[in-house]
Amino acid sequence: MATTAYKRKPSKSELRRQTVEELVVYPFDWLEERSGLVGGIKYFLFRKVPADINWMQTLGSAALTAFLVQAITGVILAMYYVPSADIDPHTGQPVAWESIVNITDHLTLGWLVRGMHRWGASIFIILMFLHMGRVFLFGAYKYPRELNWIVGVLILVMGMMEGFTGYLLPWDQTAYWATVVGINLNGTAPFLGPWLAQFLRGGQEISGATLTRFYSLHMLVIPGGIIALITLHLYLVIRLGVTSPPWSEDAAGGEPEEADAERRRSGLTRPVPRPAGAQAMQAEPGGSE
Amino acid sequence: MESEQPSPDTEHESAREEAHLPSPTLWPIGFAIGIVVVLVGLIIDPLLISTIGAVIAIVFGFLWARDATAELREERVVVEPERRELPDAGAEDDPHQVTLTPVTDTQVTRSVFLEGATLGLGAAIGGLITIPVAGFAVLPGFLGQELHKVDLGPIERFPLNQWYVATFIVDPTQGEVSKRAAFLRNNGTVADPKTNQQVPSFSIISNRCTHLGCPTQANGPSGLRFTGKPTIKQHTLTGPAEFVPVVPAGYGCPCHGSQFDTEGNRTAGPAPRALDRYAFEINHGRLVLLGTYSVSEVVGTGAQAQIYKYKQAGPGEHINGPEQWLYPLQPPHN
Amino acid sequence: MAAIPKEKPSAVDEKRAEFARYKADVKARGKPFYPYAMFHDTIMSLVVVCTIIGLAVIWKWSAWAPGHDPTHPGILGPEIDSPANPGTTSFVPRPDWYFYFLFYLLRVFKWPESVFLGTIGVPTIALVLLLMLPFLDRRQVRRPSARPVAMVAAVLTIVSMGVLTWKGATANEALASEVVQNIPKWIKDEQLPKNAVPGVNLFARAGCTACHTYDGVGGALLGAPDLTQIADRHLGIATQIKHLNNPSSVTPGSPMPSFSSLGQERLRQLAIFLEASKGTH
Numbered sequence A: 001m002a003t004t005a006y007k008r009k010p011s012k013s014e015l016r017r018q019t020v021e022e023l024v025v026y027p028f029d030w031l032e033e034r035s036g037l038v039g040g041i042k043y044f045l046f047r048k049v050p051a052d053i054n055w056m057q058t059l060g061s062a063a064l065t066a067f068l069v070q071a072i073t074g075v076i077l078a079m080y081y082v083p084s085a086d087i088d089p090h091t092g093q094p095v096a097w098e099s100i101v102n103i104t105d106h107l108t109l110g111w112l113v114r115g116m117h118r119w120g121a122s123i124f125i126i127l128m129f130l131h132m133g134r135v136f137l138f139g140a141y142k143y144p145r146e147l148n149w150i151v152g153v154l155i156l157v158m159g160m161m162e163g164f165t166g167y168l169l170p171w172d173q174t175a176y177w178a179t180v181v182g183i184n185l186n187g188t189a190p191f192l193g194p195w196l197a198q199f200l201r202g203g204q205e206i207s208g209a210t211l212t213r214f215y216s217l218h219m220l221v222i223p224g225g226i227i228a229l230i231t232l233h234l235y236l237v238i239r240l241g242v243t244s245p246p247w248s249e250d251a252a253g254g255e256p257e258e259a260d261a262e263r264r265r266s267g268l269t270r271p272v273p274r275p276a277g278a279q280a281m282q283a284e285p286g287g288s289e
Numbered sequence B: 001m002e003s004e005q006p007s008p009d010t011e012h013e014s015a016r017e018e019a020h021l022p023s024p025t026l027w028p029i030g031f032a033i034g035i036v037v038v039l040v041g042l043i044i045d046p047l048l049i050s051t052i053g054a055v056i057a058i059v060f061g062f063l064w065a066r067d068a069t070a071e072l073r074e075e076r077v078v079v080e081p082e083r084r085e086l087p088d089a090g091a092e093d094d095p096h097q098v099t100l101t102p103v104t105d106t107q108v109t110r111s112v113f114l115e116g117a118t119l120g121l122g123a124a125i126g127g128l129i130t131i132p133v134a135g136f137a138v139l140p141g142f143l144g145q146e147l148h149k150v151d152l153g154p155i156e157r158f159p160l161n162q163w164y165v166a167t168f169i170v171d172p173t174q175g176e177v178s179k180r181a182a183f184l185r186n187n188g189t190v191a192d193p194k195t196n197q198q199v200p201s202f203s204i205i206s207n208r209c210t211h212l213g214c215p216t217q218a219n220g221p222s223g224l225r226f227t228g229k230p231t232i233k234q235h236t237l238t239g240p241a242e243f244v245p246v247v248p249a250g251y252g253c254p255c256h257g258s259q260f261d262t263e264g265n266r267t268a269g270p271a272p273r274a275l276d277r278y279a280f281e282i283n284h285g286r287l288v289l290l291g292t293y294s295v296s297e298v299v300g301t302g303a304q305a306q307i308y309k310y311k312q313a314g315p316g317e318h319i320n321g322p323e324q325w326l327y328p329l330q331p332p333h334n
Numbered sequence C: 001m002a003a004i005p006k007e008k009p010s011a012v013d014e015k016r017a018e019f020a021r022y023k024a025d026v027k028a029r030g031k032p033f034y035p036y037a038m039f040h041d042t043i044m045s046l047v048v049v050c051t052i053i054g055l056a057v058i059w060k061w062s063a064w065a066p067g068h069d070p071t072h073p074g075i076l077g078p079e080i081d082s083p084a085n086p087g088t089t090s091f092v093p094r095p096d097w098y099f100y101f102l103f104y105l106l107r108v109f110k111w112p113e114s115v116f117l118g119t120i121g122v123p124t125i126a127l128v129l130l131l132m133l134p135f136l137d138r139r140q141v142r143r144p145s146a147r148p149v150a151m152v153a154a155v156l157t158i159v160s161m162g163v164l165t166w167k168g169a170t171a172n173e174a175l176a177s178e179v180v181q182n183i184p185k186w187i188k189d190e191q192l193p194k195n196a197v198p199g200v201n202l203f204a205r206a207g208c209t210a211c212h213t214y215d216g217v218g219g220a221l222l223g224a225p226d227l228t229q230i231a232d233r234h235l236g237i238a239t240q241i242k243h244l245n246n247p248s249s250v251t252p253g254s255p256m257p258s259f260s261s262l263g264q265e266r267l268r269q270l271a272i273f274l275e276a277s278k279g280t281h
Helices: A010-034 A037-046 A055-078 A096-105 A110-138 A144-166 A173-187 A193-201 A208-240 A257-266 A278-282 B010-015 B027-044 B045-070 B110-141 B323-324 C009-030 C033-063 C097-108 C113-129 C148-170 C177-189 C194-205 C237-246 C263-274
Strands: B150-154 B165-167 B179-193 B199-208 B233-237 B239-246 B267-269 B275-281 B288-301 B304-311
Touching: A010 A037, A010 B150, A037 C033, A055 A110, A055 A208, A055 C033, A110 C033, A110 C097, A110 C148, A144 A173, A144 A208, A144 C097, A173 A193, A173 A208, A193 A208, A193 B110, A257 B233, A278 C113, B010 B150, B027 B045, B027 B150, B150 B165, B150 B233, B150 B239, B199 B288, C097 C113, C097 C148, C194 C263, C237 C263
Parallel strands: none
Antiparallel strands: B150 B288, B165 B179, B165 B239, B179 B199, B199 B275, B233 B239, B275 B288, B288 B304
């Protein structure tokens, strides 16, 4: 017996709503069909993370925010900074030093952008160390996240190198002498040390050539490396998932108290193997994992 | 949406409910080029170039019109279909099909050759791009290290046995960035071992600490107020130079705590050797600094000092003892 | 298939199984990243950006705001130092603060044969250990209470880096350029008479505070005694001059170098100053 579903005629406001929805959705569908990007972003946004993640786990994205602040303020500063150690014949001061004073004293809001860039560097490094400490505390460097930890350490090292190269750019006394010592430190490495130091300096002594190559390193080489590594780092986080705090008892990754107690009683060193598969967990109503 | 492609089968065209489209033709391109040449010729040379353009436009226009009116004259225009049908695989009764001989392992197949060629050419391109670029990045720091002589003025200007903190410009073309400081003293004269004549003796000690290159300071009062001697400022043949009188009990480094005595020997701290010194010559009665050299130790003081000289080494590097083999090859110095 | 005795699951298999359990658990009971986790991230990022802007504002208003006294740099340092001068003899180089721990490490290894430990040895080993951490610790256990070695190592690392950073921040060599500003304070604290003033000027400039301490200033190195109350030893001017000329003759085995190059008149001024240093009041 055929039954026809009785469809109520849609009202005017419902029709309008439908049309608006279709209009809004249309560009996303267009983009998704041609690139698949919308699906990717949706996956990133709506993927599941453990229900009991901690505030400490925001340090990673906070470090990323600090890096973005550095990148943006750095690009703006680059529009006004001049990486030249030559002396300006009118004032007798080095041109690079003068451009920094110009940014800070004379350009509108230049003091704010320069200040943000300078202190953003310190905040970026602090956040990276705190994030590293959090990951260590959570044991989130263990299987399968070993590669992610190594990538993270490399980002930390590159971040500190970025700070070191950027420190020279104002070309004041602090900048010059900190760089002298830093490069000579590299020079004390056996065999290749003196060659590495001379390459960094662009000569036997620090000169204008040193400033320009440090500028190139600071603006192009190291940020490129950091961006590439951050991309890999984020990809691995999304792929491997976010850990839950190690003291969590019922969410993913936590060792349940009962299995722990049983293990200690039975004298085993490894956790008691649990039945494989998600069904086993679902089948124990109220049982904690 | 209606298809905009002309049907390859013109005799069915009238049977379809499509817009009437002209038959496909390439001559309009030539016509357009002709028009462009006419217009350009109007700017450059109307007589010659516009005429050429007009000729081209007319010729191609004629060909285009001929093609476009082909079906009016009931001529058939043969057009290749847009989609090619793939030949059937395994058509055995095709006399033109070539039978492929089976390939043995010893033969280099086309795919293997292409693989190798791609990788090889890719490596070659990579090398062509990287090597000059890397060379440009690395080599300028190592080549062209030339010695800059620094004129410090007539030697009579320097009172006997008075230490000065000398600041001078080493390379006038580089300017301020090549400013250096040294602790300088006129020791009087000493007998030249080769000629047995009395030659001027100066102690000129670089102030760069041999630990990591920090600027050492003289441990002692300096300036007119505390030494009773005036500061000497002069403009020499190679640039400005300043000499501040000082009475040092030694030199100390503000970075990591190295201390040196007045001859530059290390007395405390992490410096691996004595302070470097400047070689010098007396040119027409003027003191001229040459390059620096490294010193392991100095025995004695002033004109009678025995200086154990070595080739210039970077800060932190040992020049004698077993650790010197950690730095077997030095980059080019001046 | 013949009956194969069931092997104990290998460590890798266990890890994979546990990861699979984790994945299934998150799928079943996790919450979507947006908006739950992303909200936390956004709040934290806002805090970070506000902190950076706040620091920039404080820096400006403490260092170079209008009406500000330019001789006092303010709590976040000066706007910029004087231009680079490679021929300086009065500057005290320091790296950026996050390198202080490495900087102080260089000051710890004073004996030349051990210097390489501070420059290359310790930092390289620390970096290698950090990189290789996932391969040194292969246990799957994540709870801090079950990872004693990791927790002890973490506390040791954090504390030592903190201490090294702080020591690096407070390190000073007490060379002339740093010390001379203390002279007015010394004159006031010790109530030095007028004839001791040339001596105190010399004392600050001659590098004595590199090894001796005086009224809270200076580095205590090589066993050099504090000189704040040296007059209480009643050595007398003649002995002081003799000591300055040749320290070993008064204190056998003393590592103090001779200061005779200063000239006898200056040694006398120093001796007067030392004999007037009866301690702070």
